[in-house]
Amino acid sequence: MANDQPITLSSWPRAILHVDVDAFFTSCEQAIHPELKGKPLITGKERGIVAAMSYEAKAKGVVRGMRIFEAKKACPRLIALPSDYETYSLFSVRMFDILRRFSPDVEEYSIDEAFVDLTGLRRIHHTGYPEISGQIQEAVQKELDLSVSCGVSLSKVLAKIGSKLNKPHGLVAIPGDRIHVVIAQVPVEKVWGIGPNTSALLRKFGVTTALDFARKNEAFVQKHLSKPYQIIWNELNGRAVLRVETEAKTEYQSISKTRTFTPPSGDKEFVFGQVSKNLENACIKARRYKLAARRLLIFLRRQDFKESGAEVKLDRPSAYPSELMGPARIGFESIYRPEALYRLTGIVLAGLVRRDEIQHTLFDEPAQIERMQRIYECIDNLSDRFGKHVVLHGSSLPANQQAQHEGDRGDVPQRKTELFKGETERQRLGMPVLKIKV
Amino acid sequence: MSNPLPAETWKERIEDISDFYCRNGRMPSYSEIGVLLGIKSKNAVSKVVDRLQKLGAVARDRRGRILPRSIARPLRVLGTVEAGFPSPAEEELVDTLSLDDFLVKNRQASFLLKVSGDSMSGAGIIAGDLVIVDRSRTPKNGDIVIAEVDGEWTMKYLKKTAAGVVLVPANPNYKPIKPKTELKVAGVVTAVVRKYG
Known part of the structure; x- marks a missing residue:
């Protein structure tokens, strides 16, 4: 087939918009601290690692995951x-709400990315799909001071x-x-969902661009690729297979919580306190989604970045720290080395099942389970009212009494230190605060 | 498909499922609906759910599980129709605003800002006050705005005069500012909040 032949002649059988915030974390910082606009900026100071960088920092060679002192070498003016x-x-949340003003079908794909189904909305907005997308981009810019990139197809x-x-x-x-004009410039490995292995395979068949792939029959x-790639192939040909999933995410395969702390610690009870707090946090989330875990994973990262982990199977699915603390301790003891210094701990609740589908065994004591359920209902109610961790497990205390990060790295965001009258360390007003001195 | 069952039966069914939802805090499964309504066949239950979905009482998620819709709010949807008179208190409270909605018009575009200076003290805004700033509003003559003038941030009245825009303080110790090169309005102050005690 000639390469200048259009893939399809109908211009908009569907209109799906992808919105992606540019350098999201640092852009939020620049929105509330306007004096930081145009400056090289990173977040992640509390962990000592670059979590996100502004375009200005990126231009100087700062990349995600870099240690901050290395980043400062590359860019001395780095903030x-x-x-x-x-x-x-x-x-x-505000960005998704703005998108919903334009279309009810919004998929919250990640914290800074969304898909919006605009199909059929031209009549309401009295203009074309690219123009609606432009209005969305403008609204987010004006109201949130965030720059977003949009792709509509x-x-x-x-x-x-x-959008990329x-x-x-x-x-x-x-x-x-x-379509054929645009995707001819896109290398096949840059297509969403195509990894290095698949692109290497495709290259064997002379496929180097997204267009080459779309042109395959x-x-x-069907002969060479599995279902997910067949879907991508259809989508590249302008046939929408993937729906814009508008439901809020209520299903998780696993829930993980990790915490870094500085300085690294060799104090066993402090390190276990971190594990314990992770476990409590993970359980809070699991209970919010009415889930319970069948397996528990614990991992520790040492100062030299070496990691060790353990998995514990549970007798009965649970999302109650009181029940999981014992197994967590067993897992912890099996990997903890007294001579090492640790800087990070993590917990993964895996094998999640819905709480109301739990099968109890013959040996479970219903009264005990019932009691546990009532205790945690109370704790969750207290947390709703007074803030998270108002009641916490004794083993988490060592992690709670000491600042998570000491010294230079130990700064916490201004949002948590500069409180308004009536706000507490635990609960603050649900609106972003502009850091402008007037 | 015709629906041979009388409306009364549907009302009862909706009430049964609604009762289950209120008691258990979740929707019944297909088999539980079967038990509730005395229907043995799962296929028949599925048809019932189809019908309830059409009535807007329930919905299905993408895995086919049943989600509550109007069934979750039986008082609003059914109560007012079925029971005749709504509770007078509820009726009277329909037109009230929460303090949130009173203070914040466009929620997505509103930000908080803590005031540190006293140049607007004449307007009743003093250091330590919390102002709500709306970024989506087009500033009008006489609005209090947060603006960047020639590289400096300030909060002032915006006055549009024949000679151009002037930022006017509400404190005689300060002088009005006339932008020399650039004026950027970040937002319009829509409310001030001060908490005592």
Whole structure:
């Protein structure tokens, strides 16, 4: 087939928009600290590792995961801020709310990415899909002071290609009759969902661009590739297979919680206190989604970044720290080395099942289970009212009494130190705070 | 498909499922609906759920599980129709605003800001006050705005005059500012909050 032949002639059988915030964490910081605009900036100071960087820092060679002292060598004027996830989450929720003003079908794909199904909305907004996308981009810019990149096309895969093409603040519309032009410039490994192995395989068949892949016939795709890649192939050809999933995420395969602390510690009870607090946090989340875990994973990371882990199977699915603390201790004892210094602990609740589907065994004591359930209902109610961790396990105390990070790294976001009258360390007003001195 | 069952039966069914939802805090499964309504066949239950879905009483998630819709709020949807008179208190409270909605108009575009200076003391805004700033509003003459003037941030009245825009303080110790090069309005102050005690 000639390469200048359009893939499809119908321009908008569907219109899916992908919205991606440019450098999300640092952009939130720049929105509330306008004096930081245009400056090289990173977040993650509390962990000593670059969690996110502004475009200005990226330009100087700072990358994600770099240690901060290395990043400062690459960019001496670098400003490092502690992560303020509360503020980032507030911005995230607001962005999704703004998107929902334009279309009810919004998929919250990640904290800073969304898919929006715009199909059929031209009549309401009295303009075309690229223009609606532009209005969305403008609204987020004006109201949140966040720059977003947009891609709008016939499928999620194509929309995602569009949003990546012209970052930052790009707006790329790919109607059906333009697909072949746009995806001819996109290397096949840059397509959402295609990893290094698949792209290597495709290269063996002379496929180097997304267009090459789209042009392959169905027989080829069915013979050589599995279902997920067949879907991508369809999506590249402008046939939307993947739906915009508008339901809030209520299902998790696993829940993990990790915490870093500085300085690294060799105090066994302090390190276990960190494990214990992770466990409590993970359980809070599991209970919120009415889930219970069948397996528990514990891992520790040493100062030299070596990791060790253990898995414990549970007799009965649970999301109650009182029941899980024993197994957690067993797992911890099996990997803890007294001579080592640790800097991070983590917990994973795995094999999650819905709480109301738990099968009790013959040997379970219903009265005991019932009691546990009532205790944690109480604790969750107290937490709702007075803030998280108002009641906590004794073993978490060592982690609670000591600052998570001491010394230079120990700064916590301003949001948590500069409180308004009536706010507490645990609960603050649910609005982002502009850090402007007036 | 015709629906041979009288409306009364559907009302009872909805009430039964609604009772289950209120008691257990979750929707019944298909088999539990079978038990509730005395239907043996799962297929028949599925048809019942189809019908309830059409009525807007329930919905299904993508795995086919049943989600509550109007069934979760039996008082609003059924109560007012079925029971005749709604409780007078509830009726009277429909038109009240929460303090949140009173203070914040566009929730997505509103930010908090803690005031540190006293240049707006004449307008009743003093150091330590919390102001709510709306970024989505177009500033009008006389609005209090948060603005960047020639590289400096300030909170002032915005006055549009024949000679251009002037930022006017509400304190005689300060002078009005006339932007020399640039004026950027970050938002309009829509409320001030001060908490005592």
